[in-house]
Amino acid sequence: xxxxxxxxxxxxxxxxxxxKLAGKFDYVECAAACDILPHNWYEKQWREDSxxxxxxxxxxFYENYDEMLEKANLGAVIVETGADIHADFCIRALERNxxxxxxxxxxxxxxxxxxxxxxAQKSSAIISVGANPNEQKFSVLLNEFYQSGQLxxxxxxxxxxxxxxxxxxxxxxxxxxxxxxxxxxLLSPIRYCTHSLGPLLTVxxxxxRRVSCFGTGQHAxxxxxxxxxxxDDMSCAQFQTESGVIVRLMRNGRCRADIGHHNYRxxxxxxxxxxxxxxxxxxxxxxxxxxxxxxxxISGEFMPPAYAENPDAEGHGGMDYAIEDRFFRAxxxxxxxxxxxxxxxxxxxxxxxxxxSLKRGGEILSIYYPWDEEWLNEPK
Numbered sequence: 453x454x455x456x457x458x459x460x461x462x463x464x465x466x467x468x469x470x471x472k473l474a475g476k477f478d479y480v481e482c483a484a485a486c487d488i489l490p491h492n493w494y495e496k497q498w499r500e501d502s503x504x505x506x507x508x509x510x511x512x513f514y515e516n517y518d519e520m521l522e523k524a525n526l527g528a529v530i531v532e533t534g535a536d537i538h539a540d541f542c543i544r545a546l547e548r549n550x551x552x553x554x555x556x557x558x559x560x561x562x563x564x565x566x567x568x569x570x571x572a573q574k575s576s577a578i579i580s581v582g583a584n585p586n587e588q589k590f591s592v593l594l595n596e597f598y599q600s601g602q603l604x605x606x607x608x609x610x611x612x613x614x615x616x617x618x619x620x621x622x623x624x625x626x627x628x629x630x631x632x633x634x635x636x637x638l639l640s641p642i643r644y645c646t647h648s649l650g651p652l653l654t655v656x657x658x659x660x661r662r663v664s665c666f667g668t669g670q671h672a673x674x675x676x677x678x679x680x681x682x683x684d685d686m687s688c689a690q691f692q693t694e695s696g697v698i699v700r701l702m703r704n705g706r707c708r709a710d711i712g713h714h715n716y717r718x719x720x721x722x723x724x725x726x727x728x729x730x731x732x733x734x735x736x737x738x739x740x741x742x743x744x745x746x747x748x749x750i751s752g753e754f755m756p757p758a759y760a761e762n763p764d765a766e767g768h769g770g771m772d773y774a775i776e777d778r779f780f781r782a783x784x785x786x787x788x789x790x791x792x793x794x795x796x797x798x799x800x801x802x803x804x805x806x807x808x809s810l811k812r813g814g815e816i817l818s819i820y821y822p823w824d825e826e827w828l829n830e831p832k
Contacts, residue, residue, distance in 0.1 A: 456527040456783055459484035461517055461541050463492035467532030468504060473772055476764045477780055484524035486514045517541060526550050528783050539564035546575035553779045555582045556646040558796040562804060563832040565797055569822035572793050580779045580789035581796030583650040584771035588754045590716060590727040590736055591651035597725055598655040602740035604722025606655055611648035612702045612715040641705040642687040642810065645803035647714060648701050655718065658693045659798055664816045665689035665806040689806040727752045797821060
């Protein structure tokens with residue numbers, strides 16, 4: 453079996469983690485890496501035992517991305533730049549028919565969505581979206597629950613992504629998260645909606661079509677959290693599908709709460725399922741009419757069930773390994789992208805419209821996508 457030559461662009465903490473993870477697959481060759489900061493390759497970085505130049509002596513380091521695409525003979529590239537600049541790196545690889553695994557959010561604006569969609573349609577390569585929450589245990593079980601008919605038709609869904617980020621709690625981690633720029637600090641909270649919407653959209657079967665969003669304003673002390681261009685500490689968006697399904701999302705930019713990162717609730721006509729994380733103790737609970745409405749409870753760790761016995765399954769509780777495994781297999785076997793660009797845009801674009809609604813005081817806005825006829829009339 454010919455090995456897939458893989459390159460990575462963006463050697464912040466996540467780019468390095470994903471490159472190391474790729475090295476665990478025996479049919480993958482970690483061939484090249486690219487970053488505008490050479491010290492990320494040649495010097496020992498956060499929580500690393502040695503520089504990447506020593507870990508991957510057969511890999512070639514590039515400071516110029518186009519040069520890497522031109523010379524490294526890659527079969528796939530992993531895009532791990534800051535979330536505000538993913539799209540152009542994906543487009544440039546697709547134009548060379550190089551397969552892409554990109555992190556989320558996929559695009560930063562509607563113009564990028566338009567250009568990336570068109571590039572993907574023209575390319576013979578696949579682009580898969582690294583939406584690792586879609587691989588988590590809750591998402592897998594939610595889909596099984598739905599497919600078995602125990603959930604019925606979802607009619608109301610909720611998600612929270614409340615991330616403790618007090619600067620004194622873990623300054624080392626805070627520094628690491630800014631290695632690829634300060635996009636986490638500057639991005640409006642509701643724009644980072646992909647971790648929440650991704651798993652929910654897998655059981656909806658339709659796109660989000662309307663949104664109204666409100667923000668709290670800034671209340672956390674600037675001396676504690678640092679100055680920011682963000683207008684809101686937290687924001688809440690309510691989306692609606694064409695058939696009338698409601699999806700509510702709460703996102704924070706900064707707060708003092710320690711209630712767990714990802715919570716989900718799905719109300720269906722036949723049953724209910726939730727994942728609730730409190731103080732690091734995640735629990736999945738569900739009930740259905742077919743089970744006499746008895747609430748059942750199981751542990752809610754992130755590890756995808758299919759990888760629970762795999763010692764190599766690492767990264768965000770094994771979700772990152774699952775993402776790479778399914779992507780590399782698709783490339784090797786000529787299969788469709790495990791999480792398609794359409795799915796990635798469907799969980800990214802609503803956040804762009806939500807931010808615009810917030811700026812307009814909660815005005816209800818219609819949401820359009822590159823596959824819609826109305827898309828051509830949307831201002832880019």
